[in-house]
Amino acid sequence: MFQWLFGKSFNPEKDIPSLAGKVILVTGGNAGLGKETILQLAKHNPKEIFLAARTPSKAQAAIEEIKQAVPESNISFLQLDLSSLQAVKKAADEFKSRSDRLDLLINNAGIMAVPWSTTQDGYEIQFGTNHMGHALLTKLLLPTLLKTAKEPESDVRVINLSSEGHNMAPGPGIIYEQAELEQWGTWRRYGQAKLANILHARELQRRYPEITATSLHPGIIMTELYTSVNKSSMIMRTGTAVGRSFLMDVHGGAKNQLWAATGPKETVRSSHYWKPVGSKSGGSFWHAQKPKLAEQLCDWTEKELESKGY
């Protein structure tokens, strides 16, 4: 009952199967939904979890906290700054020197509604961090993902954190000309980045059917993601303070990505975007439903990365 409203019931303790032998990488694992995702996955005995994060002190604190809850867990820090392609390459090289398999890549890190700026490589900061950084990370780890997919009984997945915010993407869908993006408000730019997360997962699964790739909206959860929003307006500050009392907590907010990462494979593969928890959706915005746009974005991204030497 009420599944249409709240999605599937999902209890990470009971519903996540054994993850024995699996290697997992979660970006943005030092805070919010990423940290909770690692905590819950760690309870099911994976071989190793790489907590990829930008701020090392926060990463160490997160690892200590998770290890207190799950002392037998094997969690390693991987330095990763998604706003620099060079730093992403370094992180991917570091990962590959430390593991020859990767079963689960959760592209979770993200920034939201931050003021206009560009990454070192010239991309609008949200598009550069949330999409370009993750697209390069996935591309560089793809040989390891595909190799793992050939192992007996493997079930390799890439999960992109998107958002219902993808509905706010600019009218044309994806604006490739980065300078042009400055004319659009920060929420529209966030929308574009989150639309790109959906399209990237969609095209990834089409191009590499050996792996499962999907994207999802986690719900609305008052994490540090709202820091920039809170700074910008008192109305938002009041809204998030009030929201904290009745919206989902971080434990509940991580459920949809935990479900996508470990739930029934054929079900998870059957949509490129999920609302919480495990509720099928093609993406509300019509652009999210366009296979041609997904292909075009991935072709463009590939060319950009190649032009920069990756």
Ligand SMILES: NC(=O)c1ccc[n+]([C@@H]2O[C@H](COP(=O)([O-])OP(=O)(O)OC[C@H]3O[C@@H](n4cnc5c(N)ncnc54)[C@H](OP(=O)(O)O)[C@@H]3O)[C@@H](O)[C@H]2O)c1
């Ligand atoms: N919370 C929500 O209501 C909500 C709703 C829809 C979608 N989402 C999506 O869910 C994901 C997780 O959000 P959250 O709520 O857990 O946010 P959060 O608490 O702010 O955590 C974001 C994580 O991303 C990392 N990060 C930011 N910039 C990075 C960079 N350049 N390189 C590497 N890591 C970086 C942060 O690390 P540092 O602290 O070290 O920078 C942090 O670990 C995001 O993709 C977000 O768009 C969240």
